[in-house]
Amino acid sequence: MAMRLSEVSAAVLETQYAVRGPIVARAQALERAGKRIIYCNIGNPQALGQKPLTWIRQGLALGEYPVLADLPGGSFPEDAIENSRRFLEGSGHGLGAYSESKGVRIVRDTVAEFIDRRDGGDGSAAVPVKADPDSIFLTDGASKAVQTALRMLIASAHDGIMIPIPQYPLYSASIALYGGKQVGYYLDEAEGWALSESMLEDAFVAARAEGTKVKAICVINPGNPTGAVLDRDNIAMVIRFASRHGLAILADEVYQDNIYRPGLRFVSFARVMAELGETDVSLFSFHSCSKGLLGECGQRGGYMEIRNIPVDVAAQITKLQSVSLCANLPGQLALYFMVKPPRPGDPSRNLYDHERSAIMDTLKARAILLAEGLSAIPGYSCAPISGAMYAFPRIDIPAGKTDEDYCLDLLETTGICVVPGSGFGQKPGTAHFRTTILPPVADLESVVHAIAAFHATWR
């Protein structure tokens, strides 16, 4: 007798992942039937025409096929060759062998140096933050790292994880899969999706009253889907909140290079924690080569850094990693080249700077174009897109209709594929959708026009 759906665990059945949910399946069916689809459902830059950085791809080619370094005619710049040699020697056996479970040591060393430069641990800050390579775990994209952290935190059906509303559905999906409780805390849409202490406390108190044991709080900064960027005070407030209630923090920082508004800068949870002298709040931070200016989603390179986690707990994380052996080595190599860019004066530096600026300029232009364009549609309101890769406009829709209805009709009418707000969470009685900023500028202008025309007639 073949397997039946009724035998599958409730946890699996309850897991929902809207970013690749029914609307995307419908889009694929329409595309197979010949309709042109603009995929705005997922932050997948290279699928919408973004070019990979030459530096990364030269590194990967040299890693996969090292004899390329010896080609006559200098097809590869010396610094790319040198960097790939250093990786290959450090890895011991190249891209074809399993690495140790945490990932290749030289990559973890280099990630630690990257964190130190970013956070002032290289001596430039008053309170130096020193990253420890043994506290860095390389993973198949940051998604797998987030799942590992949640797996470590959820031990029973009463264990709760605080997540922002709206959130990125990896969190709700994984919490459901591991049998925990999702504890949503609202972001303040009227204040550009700001994070407020009272909203955190409200959510915590309500969860505890229901018998939930809150274990951790997740923060996504820059925000997905909101586009908001937290400042130092915001982050300090979250750390004090976590400390007060004995919570761990999951800091999803995969969009740390995607900040578009002048005057804003990325501040890491690790840095603020060090500045506060906080040594008793467990922190999991996540980063990736899928976002930023690389957009190398397909390579599946990511890492998790842990702080204030006892050695015996960290050993359990290593054990979980070891069961499926190690993260893919090309992804580890992509991460190595990401955190070790060409130095000023090195042969690859000019091209690298040029390619990065071009990508940053166009992302900035798209963020402004999209937020302003959507805000101008009657019945729409859209916060400025300070960071990340998304807009999450609020839409007025007739009573009795849902944002799923809206997004499905939008897809059928215009070929534009976005994700309903319900997949991310929103205040009852409100409706939203998430769209990426990633289509090229010309396409993005037509997207805005098509949405405006659609909205004017949709009932």
Place this chain on the structure above:
Amino acid sequence: MAMRLSEVSAAVLETQYAVRGPIVARAQALERAGKRIIYCNIGNPQALGQKPLTWIRQGLALGEYPVLADLPGGSFPEDAIENSRRFLEGSGHGLGAYSESKGVRIVRDTVAEFIDRRDGGDGSAAVPVKADPDSIFLTDGASKAVQTALRMLIASAHDGIMIPIPQYPLYSASIALYGGKQVGYYLDEAEGWALSESMLEDAFVAARAEGTKVKAICVINPGNPTGAVLDRDNIAMVIRFASRHGLAILADEVYQDNIYRPGLRFVSFARVMAELGETDVSLFSFHSCSKGLLGECGQRGGYMEIRNIPVDVAAQITKLQSVSLCANLPGQLALYFMVKPPRPGDPSRNLYDHERSAIMDTLKARAILLAEGLSAIPGYSCAPISGAMYAFPRIDIPAGKTDEDYCLDLLETTGICVVPGSGFGQKPGTAHFRTTILPPVADLESVVHAIAAFHATWR
């Protein structure tokens, strides 16, 4: 308050993965202290000197950095260029974009053609087996595929999964992690680790008597750690057993190209199932680019093929895959080149044949050398190594001592790192260890001598 070990779920704590367990940690510590370690704990061919196939690495380099195809001087053969172009066009966006959750369509099509050629679905068999690309899921190595299948099957703490004893510890670890029950069935060591119907029935009846609901049976063919190869009758017996008791089958076939004894050949569960006309037993089959003659462990390319699984259940598998988006694209490309080798007469064919034969010849030689060498040690018995990459000798050790003690002392004395039989499971009162056949022949001879010398004096 930082996380404590006592808060981590029992399922995580109970998960054990001996292949990377305490003895391996000790080996790494000894190595850092300057001792020479021979790692025989894990099937990681390229870590022990096996060279990657040029075909695969050229494909990966061209995929990562497509301008290489245009290099003057014909640095890459035409067929590698053509194959990589076909992949890149089929993928739509190359290696830097997420693919659909199941994996790039052209790779799944090509895997289906590979299965058809292997199993006679291309018309060469009396009962054609047709593989369906929509039933193929590309994964980060076969380990992730096995975990997905187990996740689908285990819905409660009463659900049991039959696994061979000895087994590959991915199975016991994942069953523990998902909160299921491990139901061990013995393999018959006296008969070269044969699989017998009565031993299956005994295990099933005992589990049911304890209140366990047995959901599936796992079979590893060729066997890890046993080295045994199943014949058609064996496989048909397992299928009938599964049918009788309403079980799904997990067929771990990652060593299908690693068969060394003349006269033996690999027969897939899918093929026998089709020949029997069995359409009601759910089958999950696994394959990988980590083993075989590629040994590309680090690329983390693998796939799962499902048969006789209802559409609504299959949709749940796709959903689980979608939560972490997709398998890494370099691994998908490695798999594509694996299942689409150069054709006779194509420019890459000669080198490909030459490299494959060289690898096959040395693996055969090592399998014989190791099994004969170990069998000749007084106090050892070792079945012939018909397939896979391991020996699992039985050792006589003094009462009161364990195979963990033995393996730890062996490591400290000789630098040889093997895994105790207890990590794989064995009959009470017996002791074994698993060693790979992978060290180069000269090293393998010293390994055998060093083990013999160690065993003669160990008390």
